[in-house]
Amino acid sequence: MNLSQFRFKIDKTHVCDEDNVLLLVLVSSAPAHSNERNAIRQTWARPDQEVKVLFLLGDVVDETLQNRIAEEDSLFGDIVQGNFIDSYRNMTYKSVMSMKYVAYRCRTTKFVLKCDDDVFVNMPLMKVFLKHDLRYLPSGDYAFCSVNVDMPVIRSSVGEEAKWYVSYDEWPRETYPIYCAGWYVIMRTSTAVKVYAQAQETPFFWIDDVFLTGIVTEQLGHFIFVDMNKFTVPRDRWQLVVNGTFNEPFLFGSINMLPVMIRSFWGQVLSKPVRSSLFDNTSFTRNVN
Template sequence: MLDKRRLHAPGSPPCTLLFVAALTITGCLSFWLLNGCPGPPLLVSSPMVAQSPAYVLILPGNGSVHPRPYVLSELPPDDETTLIDVRNFRFVINHEPCNKTQPLLLMLIHSAPSNIPKRMVIRETWGQRRNGAIVLFLIGTDDKLQNQIEEEDKIYGDIVQGNFKDAYRNMTYKHVMALKWATYHCPGAKYVLKLDDDVFVHTPAMLEFLSHDLSPWGARRLILCDLMAMAMVKRSWRSKWRVSPLEYPGKTYPVYCAGWAIIYSPDSVFSLYREAQKESYFWIDDVHITGTLAKKVNLTQTPLNSLILKKERLKAVLEKQNSPGDFLFGPANMAESDIRALWYIVTSKPWPSFN
């Protein structure tokens, strides 16, 4: 089991103990243990990040307190064929891997059509099929590669494709498509993990974390991620992240989640999806969905802190071939060879050469 204290930022107090003490004083301790008050806070030291629990864990005694996270009838009649401002949306390639099951974790990986090597690395390492987890790759269309994509899906059966062009400034379509797919096609998932295809997930540790450090019955109002606070809006023409004042008039973005790895509870998925369908398109998906929209629907992000393996630590682990300790994610933008090497380390397999 992972040590929750690792979720605290350096210098933070042992917040779980403080939380229990506060609950004892307020008379809520027994209710928390038996029925599920908000989960223990996962804190960072930044004053911009909420210091109180932002989510609620579902436990055996409080199932009736937390009804179904959503019902599809709350959506407009034409919602299924709409993707923000795309009115003829459809899934070009689709699957029903949930099959009315309730997986602990649904992993939805953003991938470009041409990123076949990245998808193969994931399939061969942390994305291998296992009980309790479902892995899918989400892509848009690329006419030149469509036949190749369809052949790949015939072999692996793990691609979901929407009928919008796969392009750099269409990332928000892909993110909202992921939320749509989870909402319509896997409503029983306890947790939804949105990922990029150059990320490492310590899958065994992740399933252990969700089952024991959180709850195997799920949570409510959860957005767990690598938090970004006080990020400046890029105005320089040299920046690939340039945003004009017309696109976003503010000077700083709201607190948001770095988009490479975000854990959602299903009710958070639905709330953000429903709001995204109403709002104007903004192309930086993590800012838009986990920042602007999360603020509108009153959802608070919870930081992962030290459960992310930082680049410096990863380098030391790969060079010395020793244990990386407790972690859930590698750093963002990992090379394929490093993903393979780290997987061999965490699964204690013989060390191969990846040259």
């Protein structure tokens, strides 16, 4: 990576000291999103011996905001902050920081979930999925996520798509490699360590999900993508979850969930028994590059 002299401005060195940690969750969060972080803390990230949850932030120039972040961390002890400016074009640094944290601080956990701070995780069923459904998972490097295949590169610098404009100098191909939509991805910890190592040898690209789970994994080779869309609640079916009539198994809510929705989903999860398997009468699709 082309970021020189990286360091953790706020660090957590003993999160994974316990031997029984099943899952490390690394939540990419905007510095000012304390409400979003609190919604997660109060719902699916409640204290659990098998699951550790940390929030990843970049640096800020606003001293008042930095003081609030420090106070929040002193209260909850779950923030990791890098010394790069937290901005849209620096999201790749935050994503690579998450893998660096795994490699340097948390190799003993079995799985890693990287997600955004507007994501709902059905944690009781997630634990079933990891402990039981994946217990016979063959060896190899996997990414469980919402998979994007043959996504075209945006070449228009005007209109709504301008935000995603990429020049031919930045990326000469017309499509991106297969990659995970950036709002959630599950990997084995050993895979995350490999991804971090390969990222150090890969030229910087500013679209973080394309970089980390597309360009980097393409260079690793033999990477297996498992599409989890059928276990992700579509936005047009949110209300069915809230009123208790959504009976399909799900691990994730949809993208861009507000704190009030995350709390509503959690209430419904707690009101129902936990399934013994995610895959009752279902199957999933693997896409291999």
